[in-house]
Amino acid sequence: MTDHVRPAPLRTEENDGFWTAAAEGRLAVQRCDACGRWQHPPRAMCPDCHSVALSFADVAGTGVVYSWSLLHHPQHPSFEYPVVAVLVTLDEGPRVLSNLVGVDPADVRIGLPVEVTSAPTAEGDVPVFAIREGRA
Amino acid sequence: MNGSTSIVGVGATEFSKEAGRSETRLAAEAIVAALADAGLTTADVDGLVSFTVDPVEETELVRSLGIPAVRWSSRVPYGGGGSQGMFQHAAAAVLSGAARAVVVYRACRSRSGKRFGRARVAPEPVSGHSGTTAMQWATPFGVLTPASWMSFESTRYMHETGTTSADFGRAVVQFRDYAATNPNAYFAGRPITLDDHQNSRWIAEPAIRLFDCCQETDGAVAMVVTSSDRAADTPAPVQIAAAASVGLFEEEVASNHYRPDLSRFDGTAEMGDSLFRAAGLERADVDVAMIYDAFTPMFFLQLEALGFCGYGEAKDFVADGHLGPTGALPCNTNGGLIGEAYIHGLNLTLEAVRQLRGSSPNQLDDPHVALVSAGRTGVLLRR
Numbered sequence: 001m002t003d004h005v006r007p008a009p010l011r012t013e014e015n016d017g018f019w020t021a022a023a024e025g026r027l028a029v030q031r032c033d034a035c036g037r038w039q040h041p042p043r044a045m046c047p048d049c050h051s052v053a054l055s056f057a058d059v060a061g062t063g064v065v066y067s068w069s070l071l072h073h074p075q076h077p078s079f080e081y082p083v084v085a086v087l088v089t090l091d092e093g094p095r096v097l098s099n100l101v102g103v104d105p106a107d108v109r110i111g112l113p114v115e116v117t118s119a120p121t122a123e124g125d126v127p128v129f130a131i132r133e134g135r136a
Numbered sequence: 137m138n139g140s141t142s143i144v145g146v147g148a149t150e151f152s153k154e155a156g157r158s159e160t161r162l163a164a165e166a167i168v169a170a171l172a173d174a175g176l177t178t179a180d181v182d183g184l185v186s187f188t189v190d191p192v193e194e195t196e197l198v199r200s201l202g203i204p205a206v207r208w209s210s211r212v213p214y215g216g217g218g219s220q221g222m223f224q225h226a227a228a229a230v231l232s233g234a235a236r237a238v239v240v241y242r243a244c245r246s247r248s249g250k251r252f253g254r255a256r257v258a259p260e261p262v263s264g265h266s267g268t269t270a271m272q273w274a275t276p277f278g279v280l281t282p283a284s285w286m287s288f289e290s291t292r293y294m295h296e297t298g299t300t301s302a303d304f305g306r307a308v309v310q311f312r313d314y315a316a317t318n319p320n321a322y323f324a325g326r327p328i329t330l331d332d333h334q335n336s337r338w339i340a341e342p343a344i345r346l347f348d349c350c351q352e353t354d355g356a357v358a359m360v361v362t363s364s365d366r367a368a369d370t371p372a373p374v375q376i377a378a379a380a381s382v383g384l385f386e387e388e389v390a391s392n393h394y395r396p397d398l399s400r401f402d403g404t405a406e407m408g409d410s411l412f413r414a415a416g417l418e419r420a421d422v423d424v425a426m427i428y429d430a431f432t433p434m435f436f437l438q439l440e441a442l443g444f445c446g447y448g449e450a451k452d453f454v455a456d457g458h459l460g461p462t463g464a465l466p467c468n469t470n471g472g473l474i475g476e477a478y479i480h481g482l483n484l485t486l487e488a489v490r491q492l493r494g495s496s497p498n499q500l501d502d503p504h505v506a507l508v509s510a511g512r513t514g515v516l517l518r519r
Contacts, residue, residue, distance in 0.1 A: 007257040009276045041273050041394070047385070067295075067398060069287035070341040076255040076280060082341070083278035087288050087393055097270075097288075097393055099277050110295050126276045 004080050008123035014042045017056035023124030027116045028056035029094055040094035061116035062132060063090040068100070068108045088114055088129055099128045107131075138415055139375045139518065141227040142367035144237075145174025145360035146489050151320055151477035154248045155354035162356035163192045163243035164200045170358040174370050176237065181360070183208035183238030185225045187218040189480065192243050208235035212381070214512050216428065217389035219481030221513035224379035226361035236362060242482045243356035252352050252478070255280040270391035283339045283349060283431055285391045289398040290343030290433035296399040297448035301342060303455070304432040305333035308347050308474060310459045311429065315471025318497040322351050323475045348432040350473035357482040359489070374492045377505070377516040378414035382407040389512055404441035404511050411507070412443075415516045419443050423503035424491045425465055426484035428510045429472040438509050439467075461500060469498040481510045485517075492519040 009019045018040075021028035030042035034051035038059075045052050071083040084100045086108070100108060101119065113132040118125040147169025149155070149162050171177060178201050184194055188211055198206060208229040212218035219242065226238035246252040257275055274285060293299060312328045315321035328347065336346040367373035384403040386394045395402065412418065425444070429435040436450040444465055445453040458464040470476040470487035477483050488506035490496040506517045 006276050006278070010258075010272045012272075015272070041270060067288040067292040069284065069291055069343065070338070071278060071281075071284045071287070072338045072341060073346075074253065074255045074281060076257060076278070078257060079278035082338075083284075085277060085279050085284065085287070087398075095394055097273050097277060097279065110292070121276055128277070 004078055006078055006119065006121040006126065008121045009126060014044055018042055019124065019126070021056055021058070022118070022127050025118050025125060026058050027061045027127045028058050029090065029092065030054055031057045038092050038094050040096055059090055059092045063088040063114055065100070065108070065110055065112040065114060066095055067110060070105050070108070084108055086114070086129060096127070100130070101128050102130050137227050137231065137376065137378060139377055140364050141230050141361055141376045142364045142373040143359050143376065143489055143517070144362055144367045144370040144373045145170040145172070145176065146358070146486055147171070147173055148357045148479075148483070148486060149355045151322065151353050151355040151479070151483070153352070153354060155245055159191050159243040159245055159249070159356070160193070160196050160200060162245075162354070163197055163241050163358065166243070166356035166358035167201060167239050167241055170239065170360050174360045176360060176370070178203045180237050181239050182206060183226065183229050183235030185210050185212070185222045185229070185238055185240045186242060187212040187215065187222060187480075189215040190242050192241070208238060212513065214383070214389045216430065216480040217510050217512040218381070219513065220379065220485065220508050220510045220515045221381040223361065223376055223515045224381055224513065227376050227379055230361060230363050236366070238361045239358055240361060241356065241358035242480050244479055245354045246478060246480075247352040248354050253281055253283070253349070270388050270393055274391060282390055283344050286431055286434060287340035287343050288393055289437065290340070290431070293399040293433055293437060294343060297451070299436065299448070299451045301345060302330060302334060303451035304343070304348055304436065305330050307432055307435060307454045307459060308333050310454070311468050311472040311475040314469050314498050315475025318471050318476055320497070321471040321476040322353070323471060343433050344431050348474070350430045351476070351478040353477040353479060355477060355479055357479045357486050359485065372493050374489050375518045377417060377518040378411045379513075379515045380407050380410035380414065381513040382410060383512055399437075400447065401437045401441035401511060404438050404509065405443070407512065407514050408442040408509070411514055411516050415518070417505060417516060421505050422465065422507045424469060424488065424500055424506045425467045426472075426488050426506070426508045427467055428481055428484065429468060429474050432474070434511065438511055442507070442509060461498065466500055469496055469500065484508050485515065488517050492517055
């Protein structure tokens with residue numbers, strides 16, 4: 001359907017749970033089993049209580065645009081331009097970097113309510129966002 | 137640290153888009169020039185400091201320079217954000233007695249080699265200790281370049297403060313004016329108008345146009361740091377009044393996406409406070425400043441964080457002409473990283489030394505104190 005195939009995310013011991021969930025179409029964020037702290041990007045230890053018991057828990061997948069940018073140059077064949085890049089503050093608190101899809105670039109703004117969807121890469125899906133219906 | 141160490145020699149290669157020789161050779165040439173400037177030889181050098189991302193292998197460098205014994209070597213993390221941290225490392229080495237004279241350096245082929253502005257789709261998980269671990273989270277979403285990583289802070293800053301692209305452009309016009317009369321600058325003889333800036337194409341909309349971007353440069357800069365006692369025997373020493381480095385929790389260099397408020401450089405604010413406290417100086421004592429202008433918005437956030445104007449007031453400070461030669465705070469008088477060259481921040485320190493020695497191409501009237509900020513690290517220099 002498209003010539004643009006996103007590069008696969010780089011997997012590490014810390015982030016694997018995030019990308020595994022994403023490949024299954026779920027947005028799961030790391031949470032400390034001991035104190036309940038949500039944290040993103042994931043890390044080796046909870047910086048609040050130093051517990052190493054950390055899990056990836058599904059989130060609601062809703063949030064608002066914290067910041068954005070329309071990327072015009074340089075262009076890479078993996079993407080369609082302009083790339084609509086966003087930082088989304090999830091309802092649970094953490095901020096995630098992603099794309100806003102199915103949107104006119106002229107409509108992107110801070111505070112826009114969004115919800116998660118998926119986009120394919122060379123290896124599995126990654127979470128991207130769309131404007132939340134009826135809330136824009 | 138206050139004044140007890142000094143920069144006693146500076147050296148640089150030419151700045152170009154195609155050096156035609158290795159980074160190791162560029163570094164060696166700049167270091168030899170810096171030693172000659174100080175009236176020292178390699179036998180006087182026993183310390184080496186650079187920062188991450190520099191491709192020069194220390195061992196190769198020593199083999200070429202013929203340094204008899206190295207007693208101190210280190211690298212500051214954070215890439216260009218760590219560029220001024222080299223002076224903290226060098227001064228600490230000298231003050232502790234670990235080394236007598238330390239060479240600091242950076243060599244780049246960021247245009248003819250691996251271009252800094254290229255699109256990167258294969259990041260390393262920890263990004264070569266450059267302080268940009270969040271880069272891996274940007275790649276699958278097409279956020280592939282320094283301008284794109286830094287665009288999120290920029291857009292949020294514009295949103296919070298009402299700053300516009302034209303406000304950024306007024307600073308660029310000033311930097312290009314300085315560059316126009318600096319024969320070493322890439323943009324020597326090529327000043328621009330605000331219209332030229334506003335007509336330059338978008339790189340990352342709504343914050344960064346082509347003319348907001350620093351250069352990609354081939355070249356090297358080196359300096360020699362030793363005790364101020366020894367510096368008294370050298371021709372043109374400049375004192376390190378203070379050197380500081382602050383990295384806050386959840387703050388990254390370039391890929392700074394997770395601090396609570398991205399419209400403020402909280403780390404730079406703490407770094408600046410550390411500098412002035414250690415030096416016993418006030419903001420009003422600063423005669424000239426070099427502030428890391430990788431992209432124009434980064435200059436605005438630092439100007440505010442360093443306390444030279446209030447939050448959201450950089451646009452007014454710039455519009456009032458305060459960056460110019462007769463302004464309250466002449467800034468980036470070499471043309472900055474945007475107008476002169478991008479030796480990963482070290483050419484800003486070079487210009488600060490030139491101003492204090494009276495040898496800048498855009499010489500100010502008798503400056504005594506210069507500040508250099510790379511955001512996460514900085515120095516106050518004094519003569």
